[in-house]
Amino acid sequence: MTRASLNGLGRRADASRTLHPVAWWVWALGLAATASVVTNPWMLVLVVLVVSIVVVARRTDAPWALSFRLYLWFALFIVVVRVLLRVMLGGDSGGTVLVVLPEVPLPDVARGVRLLGPVALESVLAGLYDGMRLATIVVCVGAANALANPKRLLASLPPALYEVGTAVVVALSVFPQLADSLRRVRRARRLRGDAGRGVGALRRVVVPVLEDALERSMTLAAGMDARGYGRSGTATPRQRAVTGSLLLGGLVGLAVGVYAFLDSSAPRVLAVPMLVTGTVLSVAGLAAAGRRVQRVRYRPDPWARGELVAIASGLGAAVLAVQLPVWQPLVANPPLGAFPTVTPLAVAIVLLGLLPAALIPEPPAAAPASRTPQEVAT
Amino acid sequence: MIELRDVTFGYDDADHPVLRDVDLRLEEGELVLVAGRTGTGKSTLLRLLNGLVPRFSGGELAGDVLVDGSSIVGVAPRDLAHVVGHVPQDPLAGFVTDTVEEELAYGMEQLGIDPGTMRRRVEETLDLLGIEDLRDRALRTLSGGQQQRVAIGSVLTMHPRVLVLDEPTSALDPTAAEDVLATLARLVDDLGLTVVVAEHRMERVIPFADRLVLVDDTRVRAGEPAELLRTSSVAPPVIELGRLAGWDPLPLSVRAARRRRDALRERLSDRRSRAVTIAGEDQLVARGVTVAHGDLVAVRDVSVRVRRGEIVTVMGRNGAGKSSLLWALQGAGKRRAGSLDVRGEDPATVKADRARTLVGLVPQTAGDLLYLETVALECAAADQQADAVPGTCRTLLDRLAPGIADAHHPRDLSEGQRLSLVLAIVLTARPHVIALDEPTRGLDYGAKVELRRILRDLADDGHGVLVATHDVEFVAQVADTVMVMAQGEVVSAGTPEQVLPESPAFAPQVWKILGDGWLTVDEVQAALA
16 A cells, blocks of 8 residues: 555544644634733744744645745844834934934924934834734744645635635635746747847746636636536525625624724724624624535544644643733833843743644655656646 | 537637537437547537536527436536536646545535545545545646546546546547546446547547547537548548548457458558658757756656757657756756757757757747737747748748738637747747657647648758657657657667557557558558559
8 A cells, every 4th residue: 555545544543644724823823922912032032933843843845834934034024124113213212322323304294203313222122022023923823824724724614605715725726826837938938039128028928827827717717617616505585685684784793893892982882792793693694604505524624632732732822921911021021121031931831832843743744756757847 | 318409609709600500419328429620619519518618608609408308508517517527628727626535525515415425435436546546645746647537536426427528638648548548438337427528539439439429610410430430530540541441341449450451461562661761960969968857857868869851759658758858958958967969059058049049949838938919929029039031930830830810819829820830930040950849739630740741841941850749640650760768768769660569558550450560541551552
């Protein structure tokens, strides 16, 4: 028996499988929440380390898993931009002045904004901590993207949202195809001679690639339709009307509720009660819509010990981190004037996030590389 | 089962319809072969059967299409998915999911079949098609033949009563094509499915076909294969040989023809051997060429020699390294080792403009070279890029494929016309050697005869010609020298008479019937004349 079929048999067992994508997202968002309530740079660095270790230990070799590095670069970019902004738009906060840059005079319209001028240590540090916090959240999201199979994530949407999910899946699959045709067309360019520079040269790549993409999407649409995608099921007009009004009512309730919740001047009766009503109506609407969808899920991802570990580690870190500013305020948000320190408790909270690297099953080994030379070449 | 009544279909802007007055009845459990020249409406006919035409094509449909006695005109394809399974031409473009198992289940998920049944049907289908060991594989990593079988499986799991396949083997090498077609025959035998298949490798399907549907110039004729093939405009070599020899009834398979060969062989006793007189000087000499993509060695230590006036063909299964070799010889593809000499220069080290005058390459997806709105603009651009006299490309195109209007959009051309346009563009640079990668893909028998004439003319003009293909019959007709590649290495090389009969997968039909060095119907005809 080949290795691939052995993997197939082992898929239900806890050995060697990929986790439910929702579990990865809960874990990653939990760590993101942890990062969002602290500004202690050591803790933030630790979160990034923990997340990176888990990604390296548990990612597959699927294309989306390779995107993690991009998120790291993006995070670095965020930190740099934040600090640079603080240097340029220093503000008059006072504090320890590091260096005095020549101030750029601005017209009266921009009164209150100061360009360059004295740069205070506190201001730069505030920018650094703030940027690091945002960057860490971005890295957490990147980790979820790298670990969770986006297609299986969309497949776990409630049945009513299934068609939207499929549309997104198809859109996702367009990118590797675009990359393929781009590579092909760029290579073919050498066979045709120079098309000049600028628009001419660009067009020579863009036109064939887009034509190719358009043709593929038409083919795919026809193919999906021929295989039953979008069959309407057997709802009566009455059922449709009920489902529609439930969903619409839910949406209105949620919108009003969120607005009232955020705007403290709105009547309180609109806030939480409307939120709750809206949520209930939406859930009922989705359930009603889901019932008339005759689609069934083939071999859904199971929820087993691994998923529980991931969720517990993410949520656990988040819940404890929310308490940290109460228990140890100086550790959670260190004053800008002093050197930040950490306590064993703070480290332990972040290290909770490391559990998946040790306790959940490894992803299955990659399928044997069997791309033919020709496929690689084209 | 399925019935077309007086169907006429056409596009509003065209002067004549694609299909006219079609009356056709498909019975339960028969295998129907749809044949005809390219661009005559074979695909349109197939797509009518599940409503993809006119829903996804536009155009006007008159007449009625009935499934089990009730009209399906206006019914969406999705609501016929459980009755008619449609397998598109390029399986990879039609896949919705990532892995084999999910793809097999996709259709059933749409139909809302209960999970237990789904699981059972997936297992049955994996076994039926012999793809059990592929179940967890990513679809993109499968070979062409495997992808085609998965595509068939993905509609079979819905238990349709009719299976419609549009050219399922057009991109496959002979062995993979054989596998897919054998699978189809088995489905008809074991499951009693009605199978409708459009196929230009007719010879492989004809022996199993219960009925032949010929699409010819907007008209459709249906009937016994042996009867229709007497006069059909498309016919495989075995039929042409039968017609030539006057055999009646016409033998439909190589096996049937072989039993009649003795009389013909006696008439052919004084066989004239093929005149092989290539004494031209070397145009291209490559020694020890090695190409690698990352860790994967695609071409290993291959030596090629192309002389003036010589047509060299490179054969081998998909992925044997044919394309990589051609790209490396053009200089656009990377070469890890080896030497290359085209009239004293190495295309890989000179500028791209210079390389194109040494070796011109028509790639497998020829359309990649086209980017302008009309044929005239493409030709003008080609003249300018090659520093040729204005009108050179157009003159070449008129020689290769007369009658293509200047104002046509390149995407609207037929496969054969588009290939001619790209070939004309490549030839405008006047290369010493012309390389073509799988040029016969999507071409019918007539268009292949045309291509053969073009290649022979080019060779007679003093070009060296290099063709990578897995089309055995085409090689038998056109090649002076044949190289067979496997796993990036040359496994045999020589004249077609020496090389082709060596392996059953590459032996042309005429040789299978007559043996004795006969490769093509033309040779037999010349000997009889």
